[in-house]
Amino acid sequence: MTLFDDPAFNFNGLLALGGAGSGSAEVGEVLTAVNTINRAGLSSQTYVRTFHELGDRLMGPPPGSRPDDATRRSRALRAAQYYGQALFFVLGSDHPGNEEDLYRAGRRAWETFCDLCDPQPVRAQIPYGDTTLPVWFFRPEPSDHCRPTVILTNGSDGQNVDMWTYGVAAALERGWNALVYDGPGQGQLLFVDRVVFTPTWEEVVSPLIDWLDMRPDAETRRIALTGLSMGGDLAPRAAAFEDRIAALVAMPGCVDPWLGFPPELRQILTPHKEETNRIWNEEVVPELTPPRTRRPRCGNASNRSRRRRCSRPARARPSPTSGHPPAGSRRWTSPMSSHASPCPHSSSTTTTSSSTPGSRSRCTQP
CATH class of the missing domain: 3.40.50 (Rossmann fold)
Known part of the structure; x- marks a missing residue:
């Protein structure tokens, strides 16, 4: 399956897509991100920005709702995946100095997921x-x-x-x-x-x-x-x-x-x-x-x-x-x-x- 023409971006995109099998991604979210990146022009900058914004969106509540713990847990796990996608290419973006901040965002998402696990x-x-x-x-x-x-x-x-x-x-x-x-x-x-x-x-x-x-x-x-x-x-x-x-x-x-x-x-x-x-x-x-x-x-x-x-x-x-x-x-x-x-x-x-x-x-x- 080809998501991106560049093999390295394609490999990482497929990795994110494969996470859907264990709940660490959602097929529609990943494919929407892929389409957004390709429309904007594939680059480290567009890849990082798109997945970073997706992670940020999932760490907040869905618009107009008050999600239960199961929903928050699922969203945090997926956010951790998308922050990780952005982190991989951040050194090639316009803001390579954001690397540690991106790591910490992914770590917060992971810890939120762990807090909501039972046990x-x-x-x-x-x-x-x-x-x-x-x-x-x-x-x-x-x-x-x-x-x-x-x-x-x-x-x-x-x-x-x-x-x-x-x-x-x-x-x-x-x-x-x-x-x-x-x-x-x-x-x-x-x-x-x-x-x-x-x-x-x-x-x-x-x-x-x-x-x-x-x-x-x-x-x-x-x-x-x-x-x-x-x-x-x-x-x-x-x-x-x-x-x-x-x-x-x-x-x-x-x-x-x-x-x-x-x-x-x-x-x-x-x-x-x-x-x-x-x-x-x-x-x-x-x-x-x-x-x-x-x-x-x-x-x-x-x-x-x-x-x-x-x-x-x-x-x-x-x-x-x-x-x-x-x-x-x-x-x-x-x-x-x-x-x-x-x-x-x-x-x-x-x-x-x-x-x-x-x-x-x-x-x-x-």
Whole structure:
């Protein structure tokens, strides 16, 4: 199905449309937004404005009515989806500085949805290094009955609402618990705390399992871990070192996330740090900020969005009870110069090892 001529916009539009199956979108709303964007002329600006306004409209009451809690809950969930759609392309719009505000709007919609769930998810802040991991623990009913639990891991661009679509609703229907969380490089940790991705994802998941292990309603011998999109690379890494995971689902199974970066981005990396910096700063960076008279290009916005998730050192340490060595020296990258770093593979000296948890590990150019 083609909603937009541009494949990146089309992919995201289809993602929103697919959310209708779990109530996180409504077919008529999405198609109306698509028609509005196409009539105005497809661009990051029109896409962001249309979905942002749709989210704002749903967070208010329907004109002339006083909605019940079920209606407000449904509207808030859909608003979270539409804010997430706007957030994905905001860096290519006329107002890239609105990124954190858009994230916070989506987060408020998500929290409103959670407040109106019955039962409400248990919220927690689980210690992780210098910060905490926000957790939403959904249960089919509020008793202490011991149940299996699925931990749902997002990718590089998803929001909490995507985890509802991906598996929370299905888990609850089957009598399972479902745990949603923001890890480094995701959600609150990225947009508010400025903590970026780490390759040592076992140090993210182990504190979550420690927390579940203390709950009477979670059967710790029956914990499944899922990973969606980039999570298909992160979740298997966690399962390789965390033996309390009974089942693993990676969608897709990702053995080389480097290949997920656009070819034009991979091609600028050379064996020499100085040459890579020259190409980046003299040839690429000027193209990343087109003049206001030029239509914002989706590829640039997408690339910038993904680079920022990996472009600052992560300072995370594992929970003291997780049993794994500190991660302070293992991070995706450090900036190559005073200019923006193009991606996590551009470190001049890179050593990788996934076989020993204590070894130095960075993303590397193949």
